[in-house]
Amino acid sequence: MNEKLLMYKERITEFWSGQSKKQKMILLSSVIAIILLLALLLFFANRSNYVALYSNLTLQETGQIKETLDARGISSTISDNGTAIMVPEPLVDSLKVELAAEGLPRSGSIDYSFFQDQMGFGMTDNEFSVMERAAMQTELGSLIRNINGVNHANVMITLPEESVWLNSSNETSTAAVVLDLAAGYQLEPSQVQALYHLVSKSVPNLPIENIVISDQMFNDYLYDNGNHANSALSAYEQQRSIQREIERDLTRNLQQMLGTVVGRDKVLVSVSTDIDFTQENRTEALIEPVDPENMEGIAVSIERIAETYSGEGTVEGGVEGTGEGIVNYPGAMGQGPSEWERTEDRINNEVNRINRDIVESPYKIRDIGIQVMVEPPEGLDALPQDRMNDIQQILGTIVRTSISGVYAEELTQDAINEKIYVSSQPFDGKLEFEQQPIQAIPTWMYIVGGILVAVILLLLFLLVKKRKEVEEEVVEQEEIRYEVPDLPNEDQSLSATKRKQLEKMAKDKPEEFSKLLRTWLSED
Numbered sequence: 001m002n003e004k005l006l007m008y009k010e011r012i013t014e015f016w017s018g019q020s021k022k023q024k025m026i027l028l029s030s031v032i033a034i035i036l037l038l039a040l041l042l043f044f045a046n047r048s049n050y051v052a053l054y055s056n057l058t059l060q061e062t063g064q065i066k067e068t069l070d071a072r073g074i075s076s077t078i079s080d081n082g083t084a085i086m087v088p089e090p091l092v093d094s095l096k097v098e099l100a101a102e103g104l105p106r107s108g109s110i111d112y113s114f115f116q117d118q119m120g121f122g123m124t125d126n127e128f129s130v131m132e133r134a135a136m137q138t139e140l141g142s143l144i145r146n147i148n149g150v151n152h153a154n155v156m157i158t159l160p161e162e163s164v165w166l167n168s169s170n171e172t173s174t175a176a177v178v179l180d181l182a183a184g185y186q187l188e189p190s191q192v193q194a195l196y197h198l199v200s201k202s203v204p205n206l207p208i209e210n211i212v213i214s215d216q217m218f219n220d221y222l223y224d225n226g227n228h229a230n231s232a233l234s235a236y237e238q239q240r241s242i243q244r245e246i247e248r249d250l251t252r253n254l255q256q257m258l259g260t261v262v263g264r265d266k267v268l269v270s271v272s273t274d275i276d277f278t279q280e281n282r283t284e285a286l287i288e289p290v291d292p293e294n295m296e297g298i299a300v301s302i303e304r305i306a307e308t309y310s311g312e313g314t315v316e317g318g319v320e321g322t323g324e325g326i327v328n329y330p331g332a333m334g335q336g337p338s339e340w341e342r343t344e345d346r347i348n349n350e351v352n353r354i355n356r357d358i359v360e361s362p363y364k365i366r367d368i369g370i371q372v373m374v375e376p377p378e379g380l381d382a383l384p385q386d387r388m389n390d391i392q393q394i395l396g397t398i399v400r401t402s403i404s405g406v407y408a409e410e411l412t413q414d415a416i417n418e419k420i421y422v423s424s425q426p427f428d429g430k431l432e433f434e435q436q437p438i439q440a441i442p443t444w445m446y447i448v449g450g451i452l453v454a455v456i457l458l459l460l461f462l463l464v465k466k467r468k469e470v471e472e473e474v475v476e477q478e479e480i481r482y483e484v485p486d487l488p489n490e491d492q493s494l495s496a497t498k499r500k501q502l503e504k505m506a507k508d509k510p511e512e513f514s515k516l517l518r519t520w521l522s523e524d
Helices: 002-017 021-046 059-072 089-101 114-118 125-145 189-202 228-262 385-402 413-418 443-479 494-508 510-523
Strands: 050-054 077-079 084-088 150-158 174-181 211-215 267-276 281-288 298-316 333-350 352-359 364-374 420-424
Touching: 050 059, 050 089, 059 084, 059 089, 084 089, 125 150, 125 189, 174 189, 189 211, 228 267, 228 364, 228 385, 364 385, 385 413, 385 420, 413 420, 494 510
Parallel strands: 174 211, 364 420
Antiparallel strands: 050 084, 077 084, 150 174, 267 364, 281 352, 298 333
16 A cells, blocks of 8 residues: 555655646646535535525524424524524524424413313412413513504403402402504504503503503603693603702712712711792894994985075065064065075894794703712811811802803802701711621642642652653663574575575565465474
8 A cells, every 4th residue: 555655655755746837827727616615515505595494483482492492403593682583594494393283482472362271170269360460461461562663562450359348349440551562663643542541451450540651761751641730740740850860960960079089988968949930932023233343234325415505595684573482583585695504314124033943942941959978087077167168168069060051150259158058977877897807728728739839749740740651661662673683605506596586585585485484484
């Protein structure tokens, strides 16, 4: 075998060395092209186009289907955060039929078909009630999932216990629904009302006011029945929520800033605000001069009129009037030469006419009050006065910038100081948590650990040394050579000829020579 390999190697070497450089490049390119072609064929032959077998699954359902497909040896992938499972496209239709025959996917919920399998004489009333409620929740969730944009729905129903007494008051049922909506989808008011009616009519003795519907982001969907009282209450809750959010932001910022200075647990901040929720819509029609300094507009047209007159006319004369109510009024005009002139300029000016539709923001901080209590350092009864003044100045700046501009224009420094209260006193009611002592590692564990490490290192050293000794013995055994004495030189006789043949055979064909020697030795 070795000789054949050597022969093939020599032939290939001779063939390769006999080719020109251009031929060598062509051969190499051909071999690489064939390899790439085979690789592409294998890639596209084994490539599968994966499509969705099921989507909008729960994690439990996805795990059940994945386990079944793996047991069958069918490749599959999971996508959409574990809610969809993908399989090769040619297997989709057959897998849906086969899995449906096996009852997959199993949601783990109880529907009305469950009673057919579990109904029997041994079932108690409590068991029947539990299964009935679970089946009702499952069927109601399936109905809600048919609404466009709803991926999944969890329904929790509480049914009242039936009483054997006739005069007992009838209790009502309650229901809570959590919707898993599609990304970016928002329920319309008509859909919300339909959901409330669907849940109310599906459960016995369930009024609409006992139903709560929310989505996966805990956004509540309220039932709008056109009642103005509920609308007013909803507006109040919204305004109260905005006010609490503003106060919470201011408190958190002040707590963080002052806590950095005096310590996180040494400062208490309380913020109260008065917010104006009035929304104002007004329209302004303003006329302003183009040149506000000179109060002039742009001259659009100018008309100048000049009149002069000269001629004969009457001159002043006569007797001055002395009647009642007339004092020093000249008499009649006399005749004589007269001249006069009149100049008139008529200018049409254009001004700026501005029309504004203004919608004022309804969220304006009308007033604010800040109360701060600071615990002094140990050994002091109160903070130093300069530190108190710094805190007072910081709070004053926050009050001035937080109040809306309309209400802040009339604020003076004394008015701002009245809205701030800073106190420094020890906190007697502060909770103090006992610090658990840190359990240190005992010294004897370090000693035992060091001994174990030393023993492990010693064992590793002995193992490596033993392995080296075994390898040296193997090498020495391989290097042992047996010296065969040379055959005596003889003349060109029969024995000399046989000796040469044996030498050639031992050189060219050592395996056959060894077989021949073993045959001779066995015969002897």
